[in-house]
Amino acid sequence: MDYIEINRQSWNNRTETHLNSSFYDVSGFLNGKTSLNEIELNLLGDVKGKTILHLQCHFGQDTISLGRLGAKVTGIDLSDKAIASANELAEKAKTPARFICCDIYDLPSHLTEQFDIVFTSYGTIGWLPDLDKWAQIVSGFLKPGGKFVFVEFHPVVWMFDDNFEKIGYNYFNTGPIIENQTGTYADRKAPISQESVGWNHSTSEVLNNLLKNGLELNSFDEFDYSPYNCFNNTIESDTEPKKYRIKHLDNKIPMIFAIVATKKNSLHPS
Numbered sequence: 063m064d065y066i067e068i069n070r071q072s073w074n075n076r077t078e079t080h081l082n083s084s085f086y087d088v089s090g091f092l093n094g095k096t097s098l099n100e101i102e103l104n105l106l107g108d109v110k111g112k113t114i115l116h117l118q119c120h121f122g123q124d125t126i127s128l129g130r131l132g133a134k135v136t137g138i139d140l141s142d143k144a145i146a147s148a149n150e151l152a153e154k155a156k157t158p159a160r161f162i163c164c165d166i167y168d169l170p171s172h173l174t175e176q177f178d179i180v181f182t183s184y185g186t187i188g189w190l191p192d193l194d195k196w197a198q199i200v201s202g203f204l205k206p207g208g209k210f211v212f213v214e215f216h217p218v219v220w221m222f223d224d225n226f227e228k229i230g231y232n233y234f235n236t237g238p239i240i241e242n243q244t245g246t247y248a249d250r251k252a253p254i255s256q257e258s259v260g261w262n263h264s265t266s267e268v269l270n271n272l273l274k275n276g277l278e279l280n281s282f283d284e285f286d287y288s289p290y291n292c293f294n295n296t297i298e299s300d301t302e303p304k305k306y307r308i309k310h311l312d313n314k315i316p317m318i319f320a321i322v323a324t325k326k327n328s329l330h331p332s
Contacts, residue, residue: 065238065259066140066165069189072256073141076246077121081147085248085292086123092154096130097123099289099304102183102213105281105322109133109179115203117166117182122148122159124183129157136160136177138169140189167195169203176205183213184290187268188220188260191238197271204325210277212323216284216316220262225294226308234264247292265319277323285318 080086091097098106110132116125119137121144129135129152137159139145145163152159164172167190180200190196200210223230231239239262244255269279287305291298299305307313 063238063240063259065191068257068259070140070142072258073120073139074143075254075256076248077141077143077147079246079252079254080248081121083248083252085290086121088123088151091123091126092151096127098127099213101283101285101289101318101320102181102211105211105213105320106179106181112178113175114179114181115173115177117180117199118186118189119148119161120144122151122161124181125159125161126152126155126157128181129159130155133179134158136162136173138162138164138166138173140165166190166199167192169199173203175203177203177208178205179209179211180204181211183211185215187214187263189258191261193263193267193271194274197275197277200272201275201277201325204277206325206327208325209280210272210321210323210325212321214268214319215288216319217262217264218315219288219293219317226311231262233262235261235267237261247290268321272321272323276326278326280322280324281320283320284316285320286313286316288317 081088109128112133114128114133114135116135116137119125119139122137125135125137137148142163145161148161162172180203187196204210217233221229221231221233239260242257245252246254287307289304291306295309296306297309
């Protein structure tokens with residue numbers, strides 16, 4: 063099974079629908095609206111003048127949003143259609159950004175420099191089978207003392223079936239999960255269908271691989287909402303816009319976690 067090619071085609075198939083969706087609101091974005099959420103903005107801090115590597119950037123909205131904040135940004139994604147769209151979007155937004163199309167594990171063949179910040183967010187590691195290799199990429203592209211900022215859907219979310227009515231999947235990584243889907247999270251009624259291959263990853267799997275690869279944990283946070291309306295049976299908070307929770311579960315489950323970690327100055331201190 064060539065999971066890379068299956069997932070590349072899956073994301074190529076979604077790109078045009080995503081570009082035209084109200085979910086991504088490209089017209090609002092081009093009029094100056096940021097695509098970044100409060101969670102990651104708070105963790106990133108002032109990025110002006112910083113070099114940032116954005117892993118699994120889709121068609122580049124967050125990458126460009128970071129560029130608008132004054133960062134020197136490089137976005138990476140598997141989907142050639144998404145990267146072509148990212149370059150077009152950066153040009154329309156009049157914001158400099160560099161984009162590279164490749165599988166994340168193959169990034170060292172395309173890029174050699176190190177960055178002040180590595181950033182990745184929301185629906186990224188579920189496409190990767192090996193988090194040790196992922197953490198090696200994160201660590202390898204960080205300057206000593208550089209910061210890794212990671213915001214992701216909580217592994218508890220992925221245990222549920224699509225309607226959050228029962229436990230449908232293992233919390234731990236027990237191998238690939240192959241799915242066929244009609245529509246997409248950005249437009250559930252879109253006339254598209256695609257196959258995809260994913261993996262569930264426990265919190266301990268994430269943390270231990272980062273620690274093993276020379277990163278020191280600065281903070282670990284959990285949130286009882288999603289800033290995106292991308293799941294079934296969600297309801298937006300009456301008092302807090304852009305905070306979505308599963309209607310019948312209220313605030314009882316974690317939906318997002320966030321990590322900030324720093325690359326050690328030396329992996330082998332004397």
